[in-house]
Amino acid sequence: MxxxxxxxxxxxxxxxxxxxxxxxxxxxxxxxxxxxxxxxxxxxxxxxxxxxxxxxxxxxxxxxxxxxxxxxxxxxxxxxxxxxxxxxxxxxxxxxxxxxxxxxxxxxxxxxxxxxxxxxxxxxxxxxxxxxxxxxxxxxxxxxxxxxxxxxxxxxxxxxxxxxxxxxxxxxxxxxxxxRDEARVMKLAINLMVSGLSALLAEALALGQKAGLDWATMCEVIAASAAGAPVVRAKVAQIKHYDFAPTFTVGQMRKDVGLILDAGMDLRVPLPQTGAVAQLLLQASALGFDSEDYASVIKAVQQSAGLPLHG
Missing domain, CATH: 3.40.50.720 (NAD(P)-binding Rossmann-like Domain)
Structure with missing residues (x-):
């Protein structure tokens, strides 16, 4: 390159x-x-x-x-x-x-x-x-x-x-x-990280919620913390109000993660964490969240943890 x-x-x-x-x-x-x-x-x-x-x-x-x-x-x-x-x-x-x-x-x-x-x-x-x-x-x-x-x-x-x-x-x-096609690979690499961060955010919020932390407070602390990357800050500002209006849907992210996994297969790069993210997105889709924001993986994790679907 x-x-x-x-x-x-x-x-x-x-x-x-x-x-x-x-x-x-x-x-x-x-x-x-x-x-x-x-x-x-x-x-x-x-x-x-x-x-x-x-x-x-x-x-x-x-x-x-x-x-x-x-x-x-x-x-x-x-x-x-x-x-x-x-x-x-x-x-x-x-x-x-x-x-x-x-x-x-x-x-x-x-x-x-x-x-x-x-x-x-x-x-x-x-x-x-x-x-x-x-x-x-x-x-x-x-x-x-x-x-x-x-x-x-x-x-x-x-x-x-x-x-x-x-x-x-x-x-x-x-x-x-x-x-040549380097820009395609770079975009997939970035989306790999974005989708992975959404999965980590879902697990972090579910863990805190299960322990009794306040939802809005968690969002504010995450945004201000070392984990508050720009995409995380933008997402928690929306999720703080339990708003899943789509900026990029679960279905669209599933498509991109599929392309990422295909590229990993073609280039012989193991992507085990991205494979887990693909399954989480599939779970969110199966639960009826396909047209909602890709951050709806939060609701999929909440449901798996026996938590109410609200912030």
Missing amino acids: ENPVCSPPESAADHAGIQEMDILLVGAGKMGLPIARNIQRRGHRLSVLDSSAERRDLARAQGLKIAPTLESGLASAKVLITSLPHDAAFESMASEIVACMKPEQIYVDTSTVSLAASQRVSRAFQEAQIPWLRVAVSGNPQMVEQKQSTTIASGPLEVYQRVLPLLRLLGEAQFHVGP
Whole structure:
């Protein structure tokens, strides 16, 4: 892997010459929509393509232009960005992109997909001479909306430098970590830690609750302690009120943990703790929490410990 390239602090000059850029974004989902809004706010001409009528209506209601087809959207676009939910959607869209895209256009994929799917698509793009970046966006939709996410890119460095002003619209930190699929691995490694921390938080809260500690007090102490990493602090601020409104659902985290375990199998890296987290997420899903925040593993542990499902 190449040495990571971290971008310097943003300045007014960073956006010079890009205000007239035409961009097509495919996938107006939970992450794609705030990405699109942030880019359009900077004055770029952006259009959105999505197979869901509901998501198209939502994008249109938020002032975004809808592209009728991929071909028409690419007719004037300099950059294509995709934010797709899984391997099948990613690979299906990639086959259409290969047929429509021109070598002078740039493709940026922000989807969380498997290494195997990314490698298959990479071979097709290489044959078509289409430059592309894999860009992992670390953070939830609210963090993207507030320009607090971190972007981790891999692919040709020259292409990365050309789209860096766009990536700066999503957050304060940007990294280039290699020429191929390194960003995919880095995103999985980060999500491995996030999912593991949620499982540890669930066990810690259940242990304290069983011993009679006050729920809100536990959350405050954990946030202020040595264990209060940023993701833990953000989560306990929500869980303090026993609020499981989703920033990222149990189902979405199950999908990502599955990708992590697949990568571990492919790379021959044992991941026993992540395997246990996968089972805990499955338990939460079986209990009916699949559409709630992934922190609902807390409720799964509470139930296993014979505790009431409240804070």
